[in-house]
Amino acid sequence: MNDPASIIGNFERSHWSQVSEPALPWPVLEGPHETEVVIIGSGFTGLSTALHLLEAGKQVTVIEAQQPGFGASGRNNGQVIPTLTRLDPDMMISQYQGAGERLADLVRDSAGMLFDLVRKHGLQAEAEQSGWIQPAHTPGRIKLSEQRFKQWEKRGAPVRMLDRADVERLTGSPIWHGGFMNDSGGHINPLAFARSMAARVKQLGGVIFARSPAQTMQYQNGFWHVQTPKGSVKAHGLLLASHSYTDAFAPDLMPDLAREVVPVLSWQMATEPLGESQRAAIIPARQAVSDTHGDLYFMRYDARHQLVTGGALVIPYRGHERLRGRIGDRLMRIFPQLPSVRFTAVWNGYIGMTSDYAPRIHRLGPNGYGWVGCNGRGVALSTALGGEFAKALAGEPLDRLALPLSEIKPLPFHGVIRRLAPVMLLDYRRRDLTEIS
Numbered sequence: 148m149n150d151p152a153s154i155i156g157n158f159e160r161s162h163w164s165q166v167s168e169p170a171l172p173w174p175v176l177e178g179p180h181e182t183e184v185v186i187i188g189s190g191f192t193g194l195s196t197a198l199h200l201l202e203a204g205k206q207v208t209v210i211e212a213q214q215p216g217f218g219a220s221g222r223n224n225g226q227v228i229p230t231l232t233r234l235d236p237d238m239m240i241s242q243y244q245g246a247g248e249r250l251a252d253l254v255r256d257s258a259g260m261l262f263d264l265v266r267k268h269g270l271q272a273e274a275e276q277s278g279w280i281q282p283a284h285t286p287g288r289i290k291l292s293e294q295r296f297k298q299w300e301k302r303g304a305p306v307r308m309l310d311r312a313d314v315e316r317l318t319g320s321p322i323w324h325g326g327f328m329n330d331s332g333g334h335i336n337p338l339a340f341a342r343s344m345a346a347r348v349k350q351l352g353g354v355i356f357a358r359s360p361a362q363t364m365q366y367q368n369g370f371w372h373v374q375t376p377k378g379s380v381k382a383h384g385l386l387l388a389s390h391s392y393t394d395a396f397a398p399d400l401m402p403d404l405a406r407e408v409v410p411v412l413s414w415q416m417a418t419e420p421l422g423e424s425q426r427a428a429i430i431p432a433r434q435a436v437s438d439t440h441g442d443l444y445f446m447r448y449d450a451r452h453q454l455v456t457g458g459a460l461v462i463p464y465r466g467h468e469r470l471r472g473r474i475g476d477r478l479m480r481i482f483p484q485l486p487s488v489r490f491t492a493v494w495n496g497y498i499g500m501t502s503d504y505a506p507r508i509h510r511l512g513p514n515g516y517g518w519v520g521c522n523g524r525g526v527a528l529s530t531a532l533g534g535e536f537a538k539a540l541a542g543e544p545l546d547r548l549a550l551p552l553s554e555i556k557p558l559p560f561h562g563v564i565r566r567l568a569p570v571m572l573l574d575y576r577r578r579d580l581t582e583i584s
């Protein structure tokens with residue numbers, strides 16, 4: 148992962164880099180700088196926190212190693228999904244009690260909060276609140292859909308069960324057996340969302356420095372001190388929002404936090420625009436779709452009617468070429484209406500995975516917070532957590548917030564696990580072929 152050239156190359160070749168408005172010319176941090184809250188990392192977590200703090204009247208400075216949206220936020224599939232990967236409400240509550248109740252409510256409302264933020268600030272995010280569908284890829288997985296549906300329905304989420312015919316009508320695909328849907332979900336152009344949030348932060352008086360990797364951070368004499376190659380920031384509060392990219396530019400920034408997650412490479416691809424008749428047959432109401440496979444099947448339209456999809460590889464060697472054939476064939480199997488598939492872009496990014504698929508949210512010291520472990524469901528979650536971090540940094544009591552705090556626990560043998568992680572895909576594929584009872 149510590150190969151900035153490949154990380155940068157993949158960012159630049161992404162579909163979102165090709166179709167979004169260019170980044171603003173952000174300055175580099177030079178010399179000493181003082182503020183109320185310093186935020187390290189300008190993905191959805193950092194930018195949403197900054198936006199919420201500015202709304203609360205706080206001074207904010209964001210320090211970014213590259214440019215806003217450079218990490219997972221600017222390269223993801225843009226599916227706005229109001230659930231976590233595995234942790235459903237009952238598990239959140241049994242694991243975190245009161246904070247779990249609040250987290251379940253936050254996740255329930257997270258997609259709505261993102262789309263509300265877009266509307267409130269007039270963000271240019273190609274946002275479509277068209278709903279999110281999770282189809283079941285085997286008959287047995289319908290039980291999983293039912294469990295999830297019941298738990299979210301009990302908490303008041305706008306969910307509904309779908310039978311086989313419903314899913315075929317909504318997606319145009321005969322491969323799924325049913326599933327469930329949440330009407331508050333949808334999709335965005337994630338890089339445009341990040342860049343537009345950054346522009347809004349600036350408009351509201353926030354300060355953003357780019358190409359300024361934080362090298363060290365420490366709490367001393369009542370202040371946080373963050374050092375970059377050419378400057379420093381002193382602040383009362385700090386948020387570390389560098390997520391799966393924490394050790395990409397500064398291995399010594401917070402190694403224990405970086406070792407809590409295994410960064411797993413996820414590949415994304417955009418097809419050529421689909422014609423009108425194909426769009427009328429394939430996901431005609433333009434929901435975001437991601438199914439129950441461990442080796443996930445996922446897709447959504449962008450504003451140019453390109454299907455943005457992707458997949459995973461055990462061995463990344465020549466991934467950009469190998470995936471074109473493999474995922475093209477998969478798409479044609481899922482949607483027999485497609486006689487052929489051509490891709491205009493293939494790129495990748497790192498997802499922060501934890502062993503139990505639960506996020507890790509931490510207090511890093513006096514008025515200092517951070518988190519990792521989105522497990523591939525962080526578009527809505529990181530944006531919503533931004534609101535909670537802002538409240539914490541503004542002094543709101545932690546027992547009112549949806550922040551289930553835990554101690555930092557680095558994974559033993561992290562280096563080995565990280566190298567072996569792609570092989571886990573073989574196990575996912577084996578399980579995908581096995582029916583659950």
Ligand SMILES: Cc1cc2nc3c(=O)[nH]c(=O)nc-3n(C[C@H](O)[C@H](O)[C@H](O)COP(=O)(O)OP(=O)(O)OC[C@H]3O[C@@H](n4cnc5c(N)ncnc54)[C@H](O)[C@@H]3O)c2cc1C
Binds near residue numbers: 223225395415495525
């Ligand atoms: C390929 C891919 C597809 C995904 N698809 C989806 C999806 O469809 N739906 C969904 O819900 N989730 C998805 N996710 C997850 C989602 O993108 C993330 O959870 C979310 O973007 C995390 O945002 P963040 O701000 O916490 O982290 P990031 O966006 O990763 O931001 C971290 C930032 O910190 C910066 N940084 C790192 N080190 C330093 C330093 N030393 N100093 C300063 N800055 C630093 C990085 O450059 C980066 O900009 C996907 C992730 C990937 C990688």
